[in-house]
Every structure is written in C-alpha cells, then in structure tokens.
Amino acid sequence: MARRVSGRRQLVVTLIAWAIGLAIFFPILWTILTSFKTEAEAIASPPSFLAFEWTLENYAEVNSRSNYPLHFMNSVIISLGSTLLGLLIAIPAAWSMAFVPAKRTKDILMWMLSTKMLPPVGVLIPIYLMFRDFGLLDTRIGLVVVLTLINLPIIVWMLFTYFKEIPGEILEAARMDGASLWDEVVYVLTPMAVPGIASTLLLNVILAWNEAFWTLNLTAAKAAPLTAFIASYSSPEGLFYAKLSAASTLAIAPILILGWFSQKQLVRGLTFGAVK
Amino acid sequence: MTTLIRALLGATAITLVAGPALGEKLTIATVNNGDMIRMQKLTDDFTSKNPGIELEWVTLEENVLRQRVTTDIATKGGQYDIMTIGTYEAPIWAKQGWLVELDDLGADYDVDDLLPAIRGGLTVDGKLYAAPFYGESSMVMYRKDLMQKANMEMPDAPSWDFIKQAAAAMTDKENEVYGICLRGKAGWGENMAFLSAMANSYGAKWFDMEWKPQFDGDAWKATLTDYLDLMNNYGPPGASNNGFNENLSLFQTGKCGMWIDATVAASFVTNPDDSTVADKVGFALAPDKGLGKRGNWLWAWNLAIPAGSQKTEAAKTFIAWATSKDYLALVAEKEGWANVPPGTRTSLYQNPDYLEAAPFARMTLESINAADPQNPTVDEVPYVGVQFVAIPEFQGLGTAVGQQFSAALAGSVSIDQALQNAQATTERTMKRAGYIK
Secondary structure, eight states: OOOOOHHHHHHHHHHHHHHHHHHHHHHHHHHHHTSSHHHHHHHHSOOSSSSSSSHHHHHHHHHHHHHEEEEEEEHHHHHHHHHHHHHHHHHHHHHHHHHSOTTHHHHHHHHHHGGGGGGGGGGHHHHHHHHTTTTTOHHHHHHHHHHHHHHHHHHHHHHHHHHHHHHHHHHHOOOOOHHOOHHHIIIHHHHTTHHHHHHHHHHHHHHHHHHOOHHHOOOOSSSSOOHHHHHOOOSSSOOOOHHHHHHHHHHHHHHHHHHTTTTHHHHHHHHHHGGO | HHHHHHHHHHHHHHHHHHHHGOEEEEEEEEEEHHHHHHEEETTTHHHHHHEEEEEEEEEEEEEHHHHHHHHHHHOOOOSSSEEEETTTTTHHHHHHHOOOOOOSSSSSGGGGGGOHHHHHTTEETTTEEEEEEEEEEEEEEEHHHHHTTTTTTOOSOOOOOHHHHHHHHHGGGTTTTEEEEOSSSOOOTOOOOOOOHHHTTTTSSOOOOOOOOOOTTTTHHHHHHHHHHHHHHHSOGGGGGGHHHHHHHHHHTEEEEEEEEEHHHHHHTTTTTTTTTTGGOOOOOOOOSSSOBOOOOOOEEEOBBBOTTTHHHHHHHHHHHTSSSHHHHHHHHHHHHGGGSSSSSSGGGGGGGHHOOOOTTOOOHHHHHHHOSSSSSSSSOOOOOSSSSTTHHHHHHHHHHHHHHHHHHHHOOOHHHHHHHHHHHHHHHHHTTTOOO
8 A cells, every 4th residue: 555645745745846847947948938039138137037028030030041841850860760770670689688698698788888988079080981981971871870879779778678577488478379589579579568669769769869969070961950950050259049049949849849748658668677 | 684774874874974064062161150141141142143053051150160170171071162260270271281272263352452460371381271251350348438437548559457457447346347358268269269369468478489388487477367367356257157158248238347359249249239338339459568469369260172172163163252352342232331241351441331330340450460370479489370379289288278277267276276287288288299309
C-alpha cells in the first residue's frame, strides 16, 4: 500500500516541483517573449516581462532573410534519417549483447561509450578530409552518417538496458516453436521492446536536432539545418537579440512540440532500465 | 545492362557539358552584421547586371564563420567561392598561398581609392589578396550632456589622463551612470582587441624584435593598472563579462558616460530607434599617452577568393561589384548615405552628402588614418597588426592572455600575477612554435 502523504506536504512538494520546472523553462520562455519585442525593448533595463508592445516584425524579418523551410526540412531529414539508420544498426547489436553476451561484451559497451568522451573538434580535420574526398561535404547523407555514428553508442546502450529487462525465456520459447533469428528479432523482441525503442527514437531525434558542432562544420548552403539558421542571427557586433530570439523560437518550436506530446514516453524511457 | 550503363554515361556527359551554360553559382560565406545583410538584400542589382551568375549566401556568426572557413581553406574543401575574412586572416592566408591575388578587378575599380591603412593590411609583397568591404577603427564615444554637466569639454584628441578625469566627473553610481564602459570579456577579439590597442599607446608591445614576449615590462603593467583603475572606480558592475554588445546596450540605455570601442558603434548609438541618447553623443579620437601612438585599432571585413577555386572569374566580378564606388552609391540610393559601408574608400569621405548624413564620418576617417598596422607600436616590432599579431598562434594566445586580464578585472588574480601568467603562457607557446629557443 502506498504511503499516505499529508496534504500540506504534497502541496509543498508540488510547489517545489513547479518552481524547479519554471526555473528550467524560464530561459526558453524568455527567448520566446523576446522574439515578440522590438530590438530596443529587448535590451531595455529593467526589462519588461509582459507589458510591452507585442510585434511580429522579427518573424517577418527572419522569414524574408532566410529560407526557413529548407533548414527545417534538412533538420527533419537529418535527425530522422540518423535515428532510423542508428536503430537499424543498434537493434541487432543490442540484441546480441543482451541475449548472447560474450566474454568481452561489457568491455565493448564501455569502449563504445568511450568514443563519446573525445571532444568532437579533435577529429574535425580527419572527418572533414574524408568528407571532402567522398564528396559528402554539405550533403544530407553525409550528416546522416556522421550523426548516426555519433549517437550510436547512446542508442545501443539504451536499447541494451531495455532488452536486458525482457526475459530470455520468451525468446527461447519462440525458438522452440521454430522461429528463425529474423522472426525472433522482428516478431518477438521488437514488439515487446516497442516502448523502449520509441523513447530511444525520441531522445535520439532530439539529440540529432540540437547537434550544433558537426551540422555547422560540415555544411554550407544546401544541407544546413536549423542550427546554421540560428547561427546566422547571432552577432558579436550589433544588438540583434530580438531577431536571434525569433530565429531560435522557430528552430526549437518543432522539437518543443514533439517533446511536449511525447513527454510521458520520454520520461518513462529515461527512468527505465539501468538508470531507474 | 551495357546499354543502360552507356545511356547513363551519356546522360552524365551531357549534363557535365551542359552544366556551365546554365550559369555559375557562387557560394559566399559571410558574417552577420548590418552592412553584410544589406548587401544580401541588394544582390538583385548584381544578378541583373550579371545574368550568368547566381549567388548563394551562407551567413554565420563571426566565430563560427572563422572556424568554418579556416577548416575549409586549410583542407582545400572547396565549399566556398568567396569568403569574408578579417584583417587578421588576410596576411596569414596570403603568405600560405591560400588566396587568389586580386590585381585585376576591372579598369574602373580604382584600387588607389582604397584607404591606405586598410589596403596596407591586405597587401602582401605588394599584391592585394582581399578587397575591403567595410572598415573600422575605435574611438571615444561620449555623452555631451554629461560632460557639460561636469563642466568639461572633450578635446578631439584626448589623453588617457583626461579620460580618467572625465570618467571620475561623470560617474554617478546612485543613478546607475558609470563614467566609462570598456570591454572586459575574455577573448582575442574581445578584451584583448581593446587592451592591445591601449597598450600600444602606453609604449607596450606583445613581442620585441627577437619575438620575446614583453608582459614582464613596465609598459604592460602601467596599461593594466590604469585599465583596472578606470574600470574598478568608474566602470559598470560585472564588467568582466562585457563585450561589444553588452556595452552597446549600456550606452544606448544611458548608463555610460564614455565608451571606447569600434567606430561602427557610432551608427547604432546615434540611431533614435534604438538609442535613448541618440542626440547627445559626441566623438573623439582614442586616447594617447603622449608617446606618439593612439589606443585605437584597425579592422576590416574583406572579401577573398580561396586558391584553387573553379569560379575565380565570376568571384572577381562579384567582389569588384560589392567593393566598388558604384556599390556605395547604390546603397545610398536605396537606404540613404548613413547606411553606406564605411571605412574603405577615400572618395566616400570627400562626398558632402555622406559627411552631412554621418556626423561620425570625420572622426571615423581620422581614427582609421591614425592606425598603422605595419608600425603599430612605439618601438619597432617584428609583427603586423594593431590589436592583434598576425601569426597563426595569436588566436589561442590572445584568448589565454585575455582570460588572465579578465580575471584581474573580476578581482580573482592580482595585476602582477595576471602579467606573470600571461608572460609564462606566451613564452611557452612561442617556444613550442619555434619563434624562440
């Protein structure tokens, strides 16, 4: 039976949760509010919270200056493409590690994770040269490949922890019923792991959407996603905070909405398995 | 199957042959500032005059752009046909053989009309490697009303001692008015741009003729002592985080008596749409210490063509258009003379319409002319560059030293410690790079 929590305590906990939630969300809220201000109001001191003249001029300016649909489509293709390709590689990898572990499986998992410990700029020049020679600079396919490789350790790790929760006996039973390896992974394992796969997918889309090192360094005009779109509005010499905020709002809006609608799945996914 | 392969090969060949006839597309990497954005909006004029050339813009924040284009040119990535580069990169890249020489920009380009100080910074062995799009120096921007209230008058060419007196007189911390606002944020293009230029006027320098770092000398100590004195007594709180934008915001909202920074700021602080003090701003040359050098820098954003580009001719056509006298006239016609990119051509400063529309024009020109990147310091030095040293190691060095000076401003290290650390860091880097033993 669940422990009874007194009404007052519940109220306090709720208030604290709201306060922390608002504190975390505040920078995003401030960006959104600034995007509706004029440049002069954006730097006004003391700043006005809601009592300012709301304007859409920043959005009009951003739309006239940049090709938002192109950057948006690039972001969608790159983040979805790299996630799906990553899942395609990671599901069999995680299956084998979870159900037929070898002596060095743990080491391999650690080794995969260790690739995330290297600062990306350390491999910028070799990757840039390879991209140049393969003609992959400023192409979506190039970014899909590089983001897949970068996020693969996380996908494998997440899936591995989900798969570990699935009893191996079920798979054994399927095998005894005559299921081939393919049937086992596709018809037995995958449907059972759908919640885990879905949250891995969501998290990875978010990571790929926000990735701002490779997407800026390997693109120019054609494959540049929304990160490049934001970078075109930042300036060390000139106050363009309102326009920068409008560009940022446009860039984060799709992923914010996606995150909002899938938060249940996301939270479940993140608290499931090894880190619960 | 062979028929299919033949058909595909044939189609490819036709496409390859037909390609150039469809017109050339130039990819141009540029920074996000007002003048560059205006150029993008005016490209219809270029494409209507040159129907065979299409333009594709890649606009990025300055530091992102620098990293991006440096990677591309160093690896011969070939992503860009035209790059926007600063006066820091131009001589280094030209010496590496990374840039196409710009000696034939057309008969009516009038290369001799380019301001000598700016042109000098882009010339290597007598050849021009980048064409200036807009140039800037730094100067004093001050509040005329606050000076009047303090019964003082700003000379056209003030000294550092006068600046200190004026800062003391204008400071009114209770009403959040600070006598002076200067850069404090760490970075080679942030606080070190200001401090290196200030140090030049104090007789300090980064290196002597043997490339030995000079932070252990008296001149750097005097520079840093006076800077910290000004900022701690008369500057805004939290100044170690302030860069151009933060100071611009403070000045525009009436919180600074004086601000010494880029001449390009003049058009912002006098714009009544954004600035609450637009009609109260005066201008003066950057201060000196009586040693013959002023504390002002020199910078220009320039257009250059990476060596190995397949579209050199089209790129030159574009650069000639964007940096020509006709372009200045085009901007004036469409957006008014006050919005013309400043600091590149002598003829602009002889144009009465421009001088009338831009009250800061005279001081901008005098500031640019007062800077000499070939002889930036009181004593002779082996390097080129006023607020930077045009060697590849400088970006990292400038930022490391800038962090020390920013920490001194924040009060976490003493002046002596900051200078000692700067000296040690610089010595180590220069030894590693082989300049000194």
